[in-house]
Amino acid sequence: MVIADAPARAIVFFGDGLMEFVSPSHSHLHALAASGACGFLALRNLPSYMDNMSRSIFEMQQLLDVHDFGKAGIIETSSKNNVTTTALTPPSIAERFMGMKAAIITNSEPIANLGENLGFMLNNSKVGLHFSEPHVSNSVPQLASSAQVASELLELLGLGSQPLKESNNCELVLVHVTAGSGTDDAVARSCIDWIDSIVGEVKNLMQPGTKADDHLYLTLVFSYGVKAASDVSLNNLELHRQQVFDSLQTNLRVHCPQQSYKMKDGKLVIDVRDHHPMLVVHQMNGVTRRDHVSSLDFDDFLKNGCNLSILADRFLHELAFKLWKAPKYGA
Template structure:
């Protein structure tokens, strides 16, 4: 159990699940891996917006009202940094992680990045793992989705056994969920998954599956901004 609240960095790649690389596999091998189940969408335009909205459980009240004044930032294309080499450091700085240390206060509690870069994941892991003060307080989540997909696209990407949430909420799709790996040194469980792949998570992941719209509640708990979801 952590003795201080974490600060969370979430990296979300829409439709980029097939494009995984070395650093992404490394994060999977370090962290706790599982799935975020999604609701069906009517078309591609609706899918893009709906999947992002599910991660924040919109359109409910803003995060600061739900989670004890949580300060959150959503980043998409167009970062205020000179080049990609500065991006990892800039993201961590917003969370109060700088020069291998943790500041008492930070500009944000949660930074959500709507992009995926293999180099970015590698840079963040390198910075965090070389600084124990940072790695024990940084809660890093990497989420990848399949994008536009149909149930017939790949029979291997189906969730089983049937989860209890499908009985209460009937519009949950049982195939091609978001894949998620989470890591916080000495805090998150380290499961047996060694690669960021559906079959590997299904066989060796430790986090099973939850609804995508409950993800933000789990993050808020890690930041000491909400009680444990389901408790």
């Protein structure tokens, strides 16, 4: 039974660039997708020069809604005698979301730096997770015991065995795992196996009557690696079917509205791609809807998911709303 005596606390599991390695053996990921509300997070077109490491940062900036700051780069302020240049720094997550306390756990040092710059607390030491070597493609990362990690995650959120203290605990923990810039499939599989195992351990700890069962909001986010995301020939991974538009009579095409995931703040975002989005699952007992999705799979989400697509920039705002830290955005 869900008790609304306190805000929810969230864990986001982000399998960065790991979507193509999801297999039927990842039963805990599929079970979470089957019990939650599933949809897509639309991303911008990937520049051709990017490798997996730069793609990871590029997409994380969108997920945390700071992409526009990076694109703007600098602000120039003119005066009578000189021109001063000031770095454009995004506000911290606490400043954006009513003092929200957030932590990040990641095996990527660049992502850790990005998170800390945005006000996330780095908590790798809590779970014994180490940074992966960014240029070693055949090095399986050092991953801590999934049972230990699951327990520590709940403690960070105040949903473990200790009393819940709103002033001391995190409200959001982002667990980010990537295979880095390497191309070795074994590395990617070890990463996704680890996420699958942690999800299973967390669910085991969510026994009826526990704080975790009453207050834990679970989210899965999975994205595609640079090789897959750059292959626009994979038409079966498109969000919006071009042939539907092409089938319209010419005089009707001008009346075809823009997809909402291509809009931000009332303006058209011109570089959003129609293929290889992030897949996202939201699940909280007694709170989130349950659709007809049965597995963590693009086609299943497209046919049976209830959340359709939103721009990745809106993800954090939607999640903050669930944690009582932001007003509702959209319908």
